[in-house]
Amino acid sequence: MARIDPRPGDRVLLLAFAASLLGHLGHLPAWIIVFCMAAGTWFFLWSLKLVPQVPRWLRLILTLAACAAAVLTSGRFVGRDVGAAMLALMLSLKLLEFGRSSDRRFILFISLFLSVTALLFAKTLPMTGYAMICSGLILTLVVRLEQTGPDTASAARTTALLMLQALPLAAILFLVFPRIQGGLWGVAAPAAGASTGLTDTLAPGSINFLAFSPSVAARVKFSGPVPPSRQRYFRALVLNSFDGMAWTPGWRVESRRGLPPPTERIEDISGPIDYEITVEFDHTEFLPALDLPMAASGNAVLSEGFLVRPRRPPVDTFRFRARSATIYRTGPSGPPNQALQLPETGFPQARTLAAAWRGMPPQEIVRAALDLIRREEFIYTLSPPLLEDEPVDRFLFETRQGYCEHFASSFAVLMRAAGVPARVVVGFQGGEINPLTEFLVLRASDAHAWTEVWYEGRGWVRIDPTSAVAPDRIELGMQATFPQSDLPLIAQGEAPAFVAQGVRGLRIGLDAVNTFWQQWVLDYSGRRQMELLKRLKLDRGDWLGVLARVGIVLVTGLGILGLAVLWRLRPNRDSDPVRRAMNRFRTRLTRAGLSTPDWAGPRDLSRMIVLARPDLGPEAGRILELYEALRYTPNPDPEDQKTLVRLVRSWRPKRGTACSRPEGGMSPAGR
Amino acid sequence: MILRNLIGRTMPALDTFLKGRTAGPLPIVLTRRDIFILPTRAGIWFGLLLLALLLISINYDNNLTYFMVFLLAGTAFLSTLATYRELSGLSLVGTKAEPVFAGNVATFRVLVRAGHRSRQALDLSFRGTATSRAALKPGSTAEVEIGITAPRRGWLRPGPVLVETRFPLGLFRAWSRPDPEAKVLVYPAPARDSLPLALLRTKTELGRDVPADEFQGLRRYRPGDPPSRIEWRALAREQGLTTRSFRSGSMIDGLILDLAVTPGRDLEERLSRLTRAVLDAHGSDLAFGLRLGPTFLDPARGKGHLNRALEALALHGQN
Numbered sequence A: 001m002a003r004i005d006p007r008p009g010d011r012v013l014l015l016a017f018a019a020s021l022l023g024h025l026g027h028l029p030a031w032i033i034v035f036c037m038a039a040g041t042w043f044f045l046w047s048l049k050l051v052p053q054v055p056r057w058l059r060l061i062l063t064l065a066a067c068a069a070a071v072l073t074s075g076r077f078v079g080r081d082v083g084a085a086m087l088a089l090m091l092s093l094k095l096l097e098f099g100r101s102s103d104r105r106f107i108l109f110i111s112l113f114l115s116v117t118a119l120l121f122a123k124t125l126p127m128t129g130y131a132m133i134c135s136g137l138i139l140t141l142v143v144r145l146e147q148t149g150p151d152t153a154s155a156a157r158t159t160a161l162l163m164l165q166a167l168p169l170a171a172i173l174f175l176v177f178p179r180i181q182g183g184l185w186g187v188a189a190p191a192a193g194a195s196t197g198l199t200d201t202l203a204p205g206s207i208n209f210l211a212f213s214p215s216v217a218a219r220v221k222f223s224g225p226v227p228p229s230r231q232r233y234f235r236a237l238v239l240n241s242f243d244g245m246a247w248t249p250g251w252r253v254e255s256r257r258g259l260p261p262p263t264e265r266i267e268d269i270s271g272p273i274d275y276e277i278t279v280e281f282d283h284t285e286f287l288p289a290l291d292l293p294m295a296a297s298g299n300a301v302l303s304e305g306f307l308v309r310p311r312r313p314p315v316d317t318f319r320f321r322a323r324s325a326t327i328y329r330t331g332p333s334g335p336p337n338q339a340l341q342l343p344e345t346g347f348p349q350a351r352t353l354a355a356a357w358r359g360m361p362p363q364e365i366v367r368a369a370l371d372l373i374r375r376e377e378f379i380y381t382l383s384p385p386l387l388e389d390e391p392v393d394r395f396l397f398e399t400r401q402g403y404c405e406h407f408a409s410s411f412a413v414l415m416r417a418a419g420v421p422a423r424v425v426v427g428f429q430g431g432e433i434n435p436l437t438e439f440l441v442l443r444a445s446d447a448h449a450w451t452e453v454w455y456e457g458r459g460w461v462r463i464d465p466t467s468a469v470a471p472d473r474i475e476l477g478m479q480a481t482f483p484q485s486d487l488p489l490i491a492q493g494e495a496p497a498f499v500a501q502g503v504r505g506l507r508i509g510l511d512a513v514n515t516f517w518q519q520w521v522l523d524y525s526g527r528r529q530m531e532l533l534k535r536l537k538l539d540r541g542d543w544l545g546v547l548a549r550v551g552i553v554l555v556t557g558l559g560i561l562g563l564a565v566l567w568r569l570r571p572n573r574d575s576d577p578v579r580r581a582m583n584r585f586r587t588r589l590t591r592a593g594l595s596t597p598d599w600a601g602p603r604d605l606s607r608m609i610v611l612a613r614p615d616l617g618p619e620a621g622r623i624l625e626l627y628e629a630l631r632y633t634p635n636p637d638p639e640d641q642k643t644l645v646r647l648v649r650s651w652r653p654k655r656g657t658a659c660s661r662p663e664g665g666m667s668p669a670g671r
Numbered sequence B: 001m002i003l004r005n006l007i008g009r010t011m012p013a014l015d016t017f018l019k020g021r022t023a024g025p026l027p028i029v030l031t032r033r034d035i036f037i038l039p040t041r042a043g044i045w046f047g048l049l050l051l052a053l054l055l056i057s058i059n060y061d062n063n064l065t066y067f068m069v070f071l072l073a074g075t076a077f078l079s080t081l082a083t084y085r086e087l088s089g090l091s092l093v094g095t096k097a098e099p100v101f102a103g104n105v106a107t108f109r110v111l112v113r114a115g116h117r118s119r120q121a122l123d124l125s126f127r128g129t130a131t132s133r134a135a136l137k138p139g140s141t142a143e144v145e146i147g148i149t150a151p152r153r154g155w156l157r158p159g160p161v162l163v164e165t166r167f168p169l170g171l172f173r174a175w176s177r178p179d180p181e182a183k184v185l186v187y188p189a190p191a192r193d194s195l196p197l198a199l200l201r202t203k204t205e206l207g208r209d210v211p212a213d214e215f216q217g218l219r220r221y222r223p224g225d226p227p228s229r230i231e232w233r234a235l236a237r238e239q240g241l242t243t244r245s246f247r248s249g250s251m252i253d254g255l256i257l258d259l260a261v262t263p264g265r266d267l268e269e270r271l272s273r274l275t276r277a278v279l280d281a282h283g284s285d286l287a288f289g290l291r292l293g294p295t296f297l298d299p300a301r302g303k304g305h306l307n308r309a310l311e312a313l314a315l316h317g318q319n
Helices: A008-022 A030-047 A056-074 A080-096 A101-120 A125-146 A152-176 A208-212 A348-357 A362-375 A391-399 A404-417 A465-469 A471-475 A497-522 A526-535 A543-568 A577-591 A602-612 A614-632 A638-650 B002-010 B012-019 B041-060 B063-087 B232-236 B267-283 B303-315
Strands: A216-222 A233-239 A273-279 A293-296 A300-303 A307-310 A318-324 A422-429 A432-434 A439-443 A447-455 A459-463 B036-039 B091-097 B105-113 B119-125 B132-136 B141-149 B154-156 B162-165 B172-176 B184-187 B214-220 B242-247 B255-258 B288-292 B295-300
Touching (some): A008 A125, A030 A056, A030 A080, A080 A101, A101 B063, A125 A152, A125 B063, A152 A526, A152 A543, A152 B063, A233 A307, A233 A447, A293 A307, A300 A318, A307 A318, A348 A362, A348 A391, A348 A404, A362 A404, A447 A465, A543 B063, A577 A614, A577 A638, A602 A614, A614 A638, B036 B041, B063 B119, B063 B172, B105 B184, B119 B141, B132 B141, B154 B303, B184 B303, B267 B288
Antiparallel strands (some): A216 A273, A216 A439, A233 A422, A300 A307, A447 A459, B154 B184
């Protein structure tokens, strides 16, 4: 193939390139973005004949270096991130070596691929809209390649029409295309640090900042009634190890090779609660489960510390079913190791206080500590003063203003110092029930920390020190605890109640949309598909069922195709009303039994009609006169045209030779 | 052969398919039985791309990419219809071509009528020629010029026209081969060097030299008479257009060029020398006759006569 120079029209390729990259800005490494921008700029300048093309040897070096760098940056050879990076680099390098007419199509197709894969990283409604717009844009540019003279407007029209026609087909395919459970090959774990939700370290301020985030962390669908707010503790993470400043799990949370199995047995007292929980992408490092999970469905397993873990590192929203007990005994297994660990030094005041309690029964110690919190007028606040050093002592004995993490952390330290096994649990508490969908919505702002202590013979018991100072936080949830002006959604200051209500209603409505999106688009799984097929009586798993599905797709596809064909091939409406009228006139003549030759002009035709059917003569003559006037006079009267159309429309010649009066006649009334 | 005829009468679509072309009275209107459609190389690549995206969707169990794959697949699927429609209803009205000398490029003007929808990108070609691009508005007619090199004298029949399109997405190619039975007359290539005309005149005893323009009288003007022969004075006397006519008869002629006496290695060379001579004679406005074996053209002048002579030369020995 001969090398070609870029035409001015080729600069629109940069548009496709940029649009497809834009969807990946959130996760691509900065150096790749810079590289792509540089390549795009170079291409632009080259197309203006301002710079030469990059020499071949340099391109080769760039290619090798870029691929190596992409692999090194993501640390893998396969997977989402490295794949997207490679595609972006491939596009940039293609721009640098542009020189064949087939390169245009190559660039457009790869851009299309890239813009669709953006949905692997951000599964949101806006991103889906963006991907559709992006595909439309790129396909428009593809059409432009095929046009005789580039005409972007008509290319866009063509593309839009095609895509709109394809929508129903896509929807049907989406619903009936068989879903395969589990991936084909190992799914890459999301990049570390991408999470904006709970982290596995509880340092002062770590949950505090979440309080201002309205983003949804999880949605829960209970099989039975929704438990009351004070029972809605969702445990996501257990922290056993304290270093004086922060709490950490104390064991590797994300061990690749399997997870520690649960060691304790649970004795259910309250009766089981079944539910299904959908955790959002940003929060899936830890799966929250209602206190205490006893069983979890296929893709999740129970693990050490009564936690639920995904079987494989999840990539995006994760949904599982679980069964929990709200009142339970965790059994008489021995005292947990690690649950008394404390750093060697630090918080002397707390140690002194706890030392006074040593030897009392554990329940008494717990009550004493809770009484202290109630008595000493601790303040529950979202904006506590910063604690630089000795956070435990300063919180307990000086500032006494804190948030759940301060209470839980200090309480656990006191318990350990007094010899009661204790640990900190992080998760979500409360949540909001969406009246439209009856889902319980857990937002990031519902993140909460509390304590568990271990009693001999009874096992782990939840103690929430925050409830001692702010019972509303537990009974009514975040909304009630803090006045509306504290919520990030409303501007600071006195917002009228109806505004708050409106905002809340809007949030609930948005959440309903999101839930639908979640249920029917994001989480449309094999199981849900089966439910739908069952409802449609198409759930036979044998070849007949498969045949039925394939049949639906085919019938729909061919149906749309057929409709489109019919629409296109519908009797061609002539744009000229006069010719249309005359065609109708001739058709009616034929129907009346008068076949007229095509060559006959208006006068010949008139003569023939008079000879064959004198009864039709007058009207037909009038019509033909009008036609002649319209066709053969220099400036025909537009009124004549209307008259002709009206006459022809009302002219219904009968078959036969009897001199019957045509019905309708010549009434010129009100047409 | 019998089978072929049977098929042709019973299943015209299959017959078209077997022939791969559509012949028939002009204008030929392309309908579904004349139009074929298959994916292009780009279409196959696009399909592989969608397949890769589908595998990714399955692997990551990502419903959004699933949906995009189905949307793009649906779009590609429906583009077949658009590609087909680009040709459907197009009519090939006919072809025109001016005669050329062998070795030159014959330009066929293919007349296509859009019908009631616009045609965005049609590529027309004959077998082995470059394609010509055409775009038509609804209801319009266009003349598409296709050049084809004429190798030898006689009738050049380029065969069916290949009408193809890849519009809108280039993923599919629809094509049709309507056969307007186009043909163009190719004159022999004139020899490069002119021989003296005297060498080529007939040696038969019939020929005797007569001054070529022996005035015969006036006759009514006939279209095609050269203006130099119009009796303008008669027109001025308001006697209408008259032409001075000159004697020319089979027995009495001026220059009669004869293939039999034309030197040359073979028939083709002799014909090309004769062609050159005919052109020379016309160029110097001489009346000339032409004898090609049994074919004989009375001596005459003018463009029409030249064309008749060239046609005789082109078709000599070809029936």
